[in-house]
Amino acid sequence: MTFEDQARAAKRAAVTLATLNRVAKDAALNAMADALADAERSVLDANLRDVDRAREAGTSDALIDRLRLNPQRVDGMVGGLRDLARLPDPVGDVVRGWTNANGVQVRQVRVPFGVVGIIYEARPNVTADAAGICLKSGNAALLRGSSSALESNRAVVQALRAGLEAVGLPADAVQLVEGGREVTDELMAARGLVDVLIPRGGAGLINAVVNGSKVPVIETGTGNCHIFVDASADQAMAIEILLNAKVQRPSVCNAAETLLVHAAIADEFVPKALDALAAQGVTVHGTDAVQRYSDQVVPAGPDEFDAEYLSLDIAAAVVDSVDAAIEHIRDHTTGHSETIVTNDRVSADRFVAQVDAAAVLVNASSRFVDGGEFGFGAEIGISTQKLHARGPMGLAEMTSSKYIVTGDGQTRP
Amino acid sequence: MTFEDQARAAKRAAVTLATLNRVAKDAALNAMADALADAERSVLDANLRDVDRAREAGTSDALIDRLRLNPQRVDGMVGGLRDLARLPDPVGDVVRGWTNANGVQVRQVRVPFGVVGIIYEARPNVTADAAGICLKSGNAALLRGSSSALESNRAVVQALRAGLEAVGLPADAVQLVEGGREVTDELMAARGLVDVLIPRGGAGLINAVVNGSKVPVIETGTGNCHIFVDASADQAMAIEILLNAKVQRPSVCNAAETLLVHAAIADEFVPKALDALAAQGVTVHGTDAVQRYSDQVVPAGPDEFDAEYLSLDIAAAVVDSVDAAIEHIRDHTTGHSETIVTNDRVSADRFVAQVDAAAVLVNASSRFVDGGEFGFGAEIGISTQKLHARGPMGLAEMTSSKYIVTGDGQTRP
Numbered sequence: 001m002t003f004e005d006q007a008r009a010a011k012r013a014a015v016t017l018a019t020l021n022r023v024a025k026d027a028a029l030n031a032m033a034d035a036l037a038d039a040e041r042s043v044l045d046a047n048l049r050d051v052d053r054a055r056e057a058g059t060s061d062a063l064i065d066r067l068r069l070n071p072q073r074v075d076g077m078v079g080g081l082r083d084l085a086r087l088p089d090p091v092g093d094v095v096r097g098w099t100n101a102n103g104v105q106v107r108q109v110r111v112p113f114g115v116v117g118i119i120y121e122a123r124p125n126v127t128a129d130a131a132g133i134c135l136k137s138g139n140a141a142l143l144r145g146s147s148s149a150l151e152s153n154r155a156v157v158q159a160l161r162a163g164l165e166a167v168g169l170p171a172d173a174v175q176l177v178e179g180g181r182e183v184t185d186e187l188m189a190a191r192g193l194v195d196v197l198i199p200r201g202g203a204g205l206i207n208a209v210v211n212g213s214k215v216p217v218i219e220t221g222t223g224n225c226h227i228f229v230d231a232s233a234d235q236a237m238a239i240e241i242l243l244n245a246k247v248q249r250p251s252v253c254n255a256a257e258t259l260l261v262h263a264a265i266a267d268e269f270v271p272k273a274l275d276a277l278a279a280q281g282v283t284v285h286g287t288d289a290v291q292r293y294s295d296q297v298v299p300a301g302p303d304e305f306d307a308e309y310l311s312l313d314i315a316a317a318v319v320d321s322v323d324a325a326i327e328h329i330r331d332h333t334t335g336h337s338e339t340i341v342t343n344d345r346v347s348a349d350r351f352v353a354q355v356d357a358a359a360v361l362v363n364a365s366s367r368f369v370d371g372g373e374f375g376f377g378a379e380i381g382i383s384t385q386k387l388h389a390r391g392p393m394g395l396a397e398m399t400s401s402k403y404i405v406t407g408d409g410q411t412r413p
Numbered sequence: 414m415t416f417e418d419q420a421r422a423a424k425r426a427a428v429t430l431a432t433l434n435r436v437a438k439d440a441a442l443n444a445m446a447d448a449l450a451d452a453e454r455s456v457l458d459a460n461l462r463d464v465d466r467a468r469e470a471g472t473s474d475a476l477i478d479r480l481r482l483n484p485q486r487v488d489g490m491v492g493g494l495r496d497l498a499r500l501p502d503p504v505g506d507v508v509r510g511w512t513n514a515n516g517v518q519v520r521q522v523r524v525p526f527g528v529v530g531i532i533y534e535a536r537p538n539v540t541a542d543a544a545g546i547c548l549k550s551g552n553a554a555l556l557r558g559s560s561s562a563l564e565s566n567r568a569v570v571q572a573l574r575a576g577l578e579a580v581g582l583p584a585d586a587v588q589l590v591e592g593g594r595e596v597t598d599e600l601m602a603a604r605g606l607v608d609v610l611i612p613r614g615g616a617g618l619i620n621a622v623v624n625g626s627k628v629p630v631i632e633t634g635t636g637n638c639h640i641f642v643d644a645s646a647d648q649a650m651a652i653e654i655l656l657n658a659k660v661q662r663p664s665v666c667n668a669a670e671t672l673l674v675h676a677a678i679a680d681e682f683v684p685k686a687l688d689a690l691a692a693q694g695v696t697v698h699g700t701d702a703v704q705r706y707s708d709q710v711v712p713a714g715p716d717e718f719d720a721e722y723l724s725l726d727i728a729a730a731v732v733d734s735v736d737a738a739i740e741h742i743r744d745h746t747t748g749h750s751e752t753i754v755t756n757d758r759v760s761a762d763r764f765v766a767q768v769d770a771a772a773v774l775v776n777a778s779s780r781f782v783d784g785g786e787f788g789f790g791a792e793i794g795i796s797t798q799k800l801h802a803r804g805p806m807g808l809a810e811m812t813s814s815k816y817i818v819t820g821d822g823q824t825r826p
Contacts, residue, residue, distance in 0.1 A: 015743075019766050098788065104777050106787060113799050114769065191623070208603070214624055216800040237822040244824035250703060286449035330428075352817055353432050356527065364517050364820030373825070375511070375817075376651050386526050386608050386803040386813035387629040403787075404765055407777030409650040411657035412786070 003179065003186040007115065007193040009172040010140040014114045016170055017138045022089035024167070032135070032174075033081035034165030036128060040157035046155035046251055047124065054148050067122045067149055071114040077128035077156070080378075083325045084132045087377040091138045107349040110145045112138030113195040115291075117177075117187050118380075119144045119209055121201035123154035123339040130200075131160050131174045133380050134290030137398035142194060144177040154178075189212035195400075200381050203308070218388060220381030223253035224308050225366045228351065229273075231264040232340035236339040237363060238269065239276050244340065244365040247280045251310050253382060254337050254369045258305060259275055259284075259316040260325045266293075266318045282312045289318040305332045319404040322347045327355045333357055335384045337366040358384055416592065416599040420528065422585040423553040427527045429583055430551045431800040435502035435558070441677045444547070445576030446494035448766035449541060453487045459568035460537065467561050476599040479820035480535045480562055487505040490541035490569070497545045503809040504551045517820045525551030525617060526608040528604040530590075530600050531624055531793075532557045534614035537565035543613075543722075544573050544587045546793050555607060557590040557600055562646055567591075601626035601684040608813075611795050616721070631801060632795030636666035636749030637721055638712075638779045641738040641764065642686075643755035644677040651682065651754040652689050658752065660693045664723045667750050667782045671718060672729040673738045676797075679706075679731045695725045702731040718745045739767045744772055748777040748797045771797055803819065 001009075006095070007305075017025075032262025047069040053065050090110050097107035110283055116139040118130040127143055134141035145153040153176050161171035177183060179358035187194065191214045203222045210217050227245055231237045245256035261269055270293045278296060285300040297316070304315045305328075320327045329338055339361040340351040348362045356399045359369040369392065376394025389397035414422075433441075440798035450455070458483040467477050503523050530550040531543045538557055547554035558566040566589050574584035590596060600607065604627045612622035616635045623630050640658055640671035642651045658669035674682055683706045690697055691709060698713040710729070717728045718741075732738045735753075742751055752774040753764040761775045772782040782805065784792025789807025796802045 015767065018769070100781075100788070104781055111769075119582075211627055214799060216629070218800070227566070234822065239790055240822060240824050248825055271614055291592075325729045335677070347791070349817075354428065356431070357815065359816040361818040363822055365824045367825040368513070368517055368818055368820075369816065373513065374531075375513070385629060387631070388812050389696070391816045400803050401772065403772040403782065405772055405774040405777055405781055406761075407781075409647065409653060409776055410781070411653050411778045412661055412780040 002178060003190075004185050004193070006175050006177060007142065007190050010115045010142055010175060011193060013170040014112065016136070016186040017140060017173055018112050018114070020138065025089065025138070026085040028135060028164055028167050028169050029081050031083040031166045032132065032160045033085075033347040033397055035159040035163035035166065036074070036156065037078045038069065039155060043074055043152065043155040043159065044069060044071070046151035049151045050149055063122055063148075064182045067124070067152070069124055069152060073125055077107070080129055081132045084136045084378055086129065087395060090399050091137065094207055095401055102263055102410050104410050105343060107404045108401050109404055110396065111402045113398065113400050115140045115194045116398070116407045117142045117144060117190075117194045117197040117215065118182065118200045119187070119197065119201075119205065120146065121205060122146045122148050124156060126200060127153045127156045127176075128160065129158070131305065133378050133395065133398060135173060136378070137395050138350065138396060140173045142175055142177050142187065144184060150178065185212070188215060189365040191215050191353065198381060214341065218381070218383050218393070219385040220383055220393070221253045222334045222384060223255070223307060223382070224257050224306065224332060224334040225254060225328050225337045225339070226258045226260055226333070226364070227256050227339045227341065228260040228322075228329070228343060229265070229269055230322060230340060231262040232347065233265070233342040234343055235265070235269050237273065239272060240364050241339065241341055241363070242273060243276055243280060243286060245310070246265050246277070246314050248365075248367055250312055252307070254366045256314060256339070256366060257308050258332070259314055260319050260328060262325070263318050263320050263324075270316075270318070277314065280312070280351045282314055284314055284316050286316040290316045290385070297384060311381070322350055326351060329355055330332070336382065337361060337369040339364070339366050358382065416603075417525055417606070419590060419733045420555065420589050420603050423528045423555055423588060424606060426586040427525065430548070430553060430586055431525050431527070433551065437497040438502065438551070441548060441580050441582050442494050442498040442545055444501060444579045445545065445573045446491045446498075448576035449487070449494065449569065449572040450491045450578065452568060452703060454485065456487055456565065456568040456572065457482060457484070463564045465654035472561070476535055476561075480537070480565070481567060482537055486538055490538050493542055494545045497791055500549065500808060502549065503812050506809070508814055515823050517823050520776065520817045520818055521814050523809065524815045525813065526813050527609045528553045528555060529811070530555045530557060530603075530607045530628065531611040532597065532600070532610065532612045532618065534561065534615075535559045535561050535640050536619060537562045537569060539613060540566045540569045541591075543793065544570070546791050546808065546811060548586060549791070550808050551584045552811060555588055555590050555600065557597060561674060562607055563591065598625070601628060604628050609617040611794060631794070631806070632798040633806075634666045635721060635747045635749040635797060636795070637670050637745060638667060638670070638741050638750045638752070639671045639673055639715055639721065639746070640669050640754065640779070641673040641732070641735075641742070642675060642678070642682060642754045643653050643735060643757060643760045644675040645680070645757035645760065646754040647756055648678070648682050648685065648728040652685060654752065654776070654778050655686060656689055656693060656756055658780055659690070659695055659727050660725070661778075663725050666721070667779045668723070669727060669752070669779060670721050670746070670825055673732050673741060674729070675735075676731050676733050676740070683731070690727065693725070695727055697727055697729050700731065701728040702746055703729045727759065735763055738765060744770055748775060749795065750782040752777070752779050
């Protein structure tokens with residue numbers, strides 16, 4: 001089957017999905033979960049073949065860890081599908097509505113996008129998560145996984161499709177897009193067949209999709225997140241938030257990557273912060289003003305304030321004021337999550353108003369910027385763009401809307 | 414000034430605009446209106462030079478009509494700016510908010526996009542309209558008008574900038590982007606400097622921007638709108654809606670372009686429809702099944718069901734069922750506004766659920782799908798894409814949002 005055939009089949013399946021009620025979609029999700037649980041053995045076998053192939057190709061241990069499935073991870077995928085079945089259905093929600101003076105009634109109602117393409121890297125669990133979120137939001141999914149996970153993805157998708165068929169729904173609502181690089185290009189060029197593309201993965205993948213796609217893209221993920229500790233901050237609180245944001249899970253996009261400290265408290269706060277970070281095994285990459293406080297601080301290179309470490313490393317600088325912190329963030333932010341720790345109302349308001357990011361936090365850890373923590377129940381990613389959805393994307397963000405206009409013969413004068 | 418300098422200046426101005434309250438923005442809009450009213454003479458002189466140049470270049474009368482300004486059209490631009498000052502400010506609206514179990518408070522608040530690029534064709538009144546809508550929604554505007562309207566646009570923008578300066582705001586909040594084709598390419602490539610691009614104009618312009626832009630685009634405008642007259646329709650009502658949608662203003666995107674008639678009533682309805690359309694000077698381009706009823710019907714060519722006439726022409730076909738109508742629309746729609754005239758509840762529900770368009774109408778004219786008719790007060794265009802905004806775009810659709818997360822030291826376990 002060519003890519004275009006796949007996309008057309010997805011579009012046909014999407015017509016069916018768009019009019020399913022919640023009961024039917026939840027039955028499908030549970031059937032997909034059942035089928036995936038039944039297929040655990042074949043999924044794990046397929047995954048072993050992927051892992052062996054990756055190892056032979058000299059793949060890094062970190063990447064192999066992301067690629068590897070085990071019974072717990074398969075259970076996680078199965079449980080994720082069942083969790084989705086317990087969430088409310090966004091489709092059909094009336095966003096707003098009114099009656100015009102002439103009696104014409106207007107309602108804006110949530111509808112599925114139609115066909116959603118997901119381009120992602122080595123984690124095979126994304127396959128089930130993304131397919132489930134698309135199904136619950138009434139969208140057909142074209143899943144473009146990594147070639148390194150091909151056998152695992154095939155086994156997962158085969159199970160999910162069997163689940164769909166078990167409840168009489170079109171299997172083509174969930175398809176794996178296979179083939180070389182040119183197929184990714186076809187997916188990105190498929191305007192009119194694919195309604196939205198969501199890249200999930202590292203900055204390289206996301207930039208390639210953003211720059212190459214004619215299909216509308218929702219940009220997710222890169223988070224060069226700052227913590228600014230203001231002069232008025234509760235310093236003990238600032239240390240707690242700093243450690244949580246940096247250490248609790250360093251590999252994720254809402255983890256802290258840069259510490260900015262107000263000059264007025266640098267002599268007092270920076271040494272405490274350096275000790276606390278060192279105790280957690282964090283390497284600090286600092287400017288001259290930070291290096292003064294400890295010879296453990298590594299000099300920060302010129303680009304270090306622009307990149308995500310995604311590891312136990314953090315960049316650090318001293319700034320002269322809230323405005324200087326805002327300015328630094330404006331120059332280096334990826335627009336994900338930016339934090340101020342302060343007890344000063346004016347500083348907090350200024351930071352919140354002027355920092356341009358999906359989320360701005362006052363006295364709380366940036367690790368809270370997450371669909372699960374926001375209570376969305378499911379998350380397809382965290383949007384760092386301004387169009388359509390910004391911040392954690394749950395089921396509602398996986399929908400478009402349609403105006404339904406009803407009258408009894410009204411015409412425009 | 415290079416384009417990049419202009420875009421950076423717009424970005425700096427956007428920082429100021431983002432934190433203005435409504436009083437300040439309304440004062441700016443009124444000052445822009447005053448300055449434009451004062452500049453009427455120089456705007457009309459500049460326009461005369463554009464019109465003369467266009468005439469020498471052999472431009473069509475229709476295009477020259479779009480290009481031409483007169484005192485009434487300048488008054489319309491001035492009045493449009495004052496009307497915007499009377500509308501509520503979308504910025505700062507709390508879209509939703511909640512408190513997490515741990516006491517962390519989350520609010521989703523509307524914020525401006527930042528810098529909005531508008532690429533448009535010959536009408537110089539778009540210059541003032543777009544600048545005003547951007548300003549009211551807190552966005553800096555980069556206006557890429559047509560070279561044919563260059564002198565008019567310069568005069569309008571000069572007046573608007575003078576108005577901004579009169580109230581102490583940065584003039585660079587409104588800029589005209591001048592230069593050759595390569596500057597349009599720079600604008601479309603300016604991801605990171607420009608937050609969203611909105612093309613306004615014909616299908617050619619819109620497709621060029623959609624296909625060429627790396628900046629996120631909101632697609633507006635093309636409307637191949639269908640009217641399906643069901644077997645159960647009130648036929649007098651159907652004629653009224655058909656005439657209104659086709660004739661009241663044929664050149665706009667929400668005008669009807671195709672008539673579909675249920676076969677069960679074709680013998681009775683089609684002759685009435687043909688007479689009524691002929692009486693209004695409408696040429697019908699029909700399939701064989703329609704040509705049977707009158708030798709005035711022109712045979713519809715193979716592509717006529719796919720194009721907008723935007724004139725007193727309409728394509729017509731007979732279909733066997735609601736499903737066949739839905740199928741025809743699925744194959745030919747541009748996703749703008751699709752109408753059913755019916756007294757059958759099941760047909761109406763089916764059509765509403767299955768037709769995939771920004772607006773679906775039951776027993777009302779598609780001419781109602783319009784920001785003004787929807788009560789939005791202002792409209793930047795009608796989106797025919799599914800991402801971000803779908804249907805008429807008012808001020809709220811010209812904003813993004815930001816999550817504001819506040820706590821008293823919470824960290825993630």
